[in-house]
Amino acid sequence: MGTATPALLIPALVSSLVATLAMITPARAEPCTGSTGGGGRFATCFDLGNRLSVTAGSDGVGGAIALRHVIGFDDEPDLVWKLEHVVADATHGSWQERFSGALYRGRFLRHTRHGHIVLPLGTPRKVFLPFDIGGLVEAGTVRWAGNGDAAQTLRIGVVKTAALFDFARTRSFQRRFAIGPVARWDVDVDRGTGSLGAVDEHAVSLFSTVMADLHLASKTGVLSANVRIEAGTVWHSDTGWVPEAVAEASVERIVLAVNDRPIALVLGLKYETATEEAIARVGARVVLFHRTDARVNLRPLRTAVR
């Protein structure tokens, strides 16, 4: 049996040390991942835009599917399309005769480092702008408030669209301050007849209302707030042009998470001049399914092999 010389031992020790180090996960801090004393991990950041949630509150019980994603371009890294979709957003007032829902709601913002207008007449010219642009789309919204009357009206929002000019100009979904003209077509249907064919009135905004849409969210997604104001004149088939305004604000604060699925406290306030109605609401939002925030690492901590 031979004896190893120091010259041979040193490389062997180094390799052993390297192998051991490689098997230990470095205990570096991960900003969106908490850990318990026993090494268990939990999420501290949440993706608010990709989830199926149920909300129960003072205005009723409802749910929505939210999806959002970014489309980037390899050959133009400064350009991204930020796409947000909400599908089947519905709330039923269990203890009030109310229902509101939307089949589809989408917001598409094109963010680029340098916004611009191209004037294509003659030699194309480029004039730079300080905002991102995009659009908002809603199709198939339904709203009904019974108020205990025999005459009940169902308002169907056939389509709503808006051009958005986003002055927040961020690459992420964290901030938005968008302003733009709104076009929409709503149909009021007399629900008392039991037939959807009996139209009471049409209401059309011909880009004659303006929307201001503010969204702020914390980096972790634990706290988020939305403010939306729409004001202008709307044409009604019975009464002509009528000034209308809607203001709505909401705050969502995640207060706990079960199996890393967040449960949030939701506060909201809405005022409409058309109904002269101000509604405050408070509720709890439970996320049933969601996409784990990309910054969260829930893989279990590895231990050193000895």
Next chain:
Amino acid sequence: MSGFRMRRSKSGAISVAIAALGIGLPAFAVADDLPPLMDHDSPVLCARDKEGQLWRIQCNPATKICLYAANNELDESGNRVKSLERARECAMDMAVDREKLEAAGFKMVSGRPDVPFGWTRDERGRVFQVNFDLKRRMYFGAAYTPKKILENPLESSRTSIDFGLLIFHLKSDGETPTVHRFRFVEGQVHLEPFSAELVIAHYDVSRRFLDPLLRITTFVGQPQRHDLKLNLGLWTEAGGLEIHRTSAGYSQLWKHATAQVTLDLWQSPILDSFIRLRTGIGLEGQRDEVNGYRSGLTASSALEMDFVLDPNGFHNFRLELAHEVPRYFVPVNSTSNYSQRLRAKVQYEAIVLAINDQPLTLKLAAGGEKRDDIPGVPHQWAFVMDAGLRFSLWAPPRPRS
């Protein structure tokens, strides 16, 4: 101007040689006299000058011209400010020998960096889109619509909105190129007097068949073959809605589903323009405040033209002449089971500017209609014209023909 050499190694000699090239920032040309663009499909070389600045160089052996440009966007003062967008990768490890190039007859010319098809650059290297496919977009617009009815030329004016929430087509090439066209939630709403049209889903397909349906050979004189190509396709719509308000109240026409066979009389090489006939049948229901609800089967036919008039997609023209004959399951007013609807529409749309590469278009349209299925609407031709603006999202460059 003395010669220069660019080598794979970063030797000082290379830097000196590049500096000697005299590549300075090109004097800014006036907008109407822009330097030539490099070809995006041909290789581009990159080389550094002695200050470490990167330049793009592209030589064309056919024209004996080498274009050079800064590998960055420039600010108003000519300073390099950011990386180029949508430029192809340049090869850094290639040798560029200016003396050899000039000895071989090449001329060094200030140029603009390359861009993909459908895009261009200004003199500072900033990229922007100049080719738009309005058949792939989401749009919404507003228009002014003065209406003229033959009996009452002083009918009130009105305004309108129109929208198309998603419009796109899918093209497959090959021996039998095929275009599938989709349109979702497209329509328009007119005020005073109120009318609205909406189609939830539209799908049609055009195909260019390789083999003729009929081959006719004539034997008078020299035998000759004559091919009769029938480029047949399909046209469908589901969830159509028309609402009209007349002196007799509201009328709602629900076009539940329509299917038609199409015959393309003419197709452009890339199938983006066509002239076609279509005919088929649909199921509809109509409700008004005089007759109540009635449903029926509707035979419909149309001549349709759709042209993209220029290679960059700036000018678009559409024409439609349609005839519909609904046959109701029960007679209307105990007189007849049939009604007639005749419709003509023509539309021209042109891009006037683009905001962040999203086009704003001017739409000019005219239409006429004659129908007897709506109580309160006189059975005579009524004409309408409108002019408005549309804002489109997406609208990528057209496919290269």
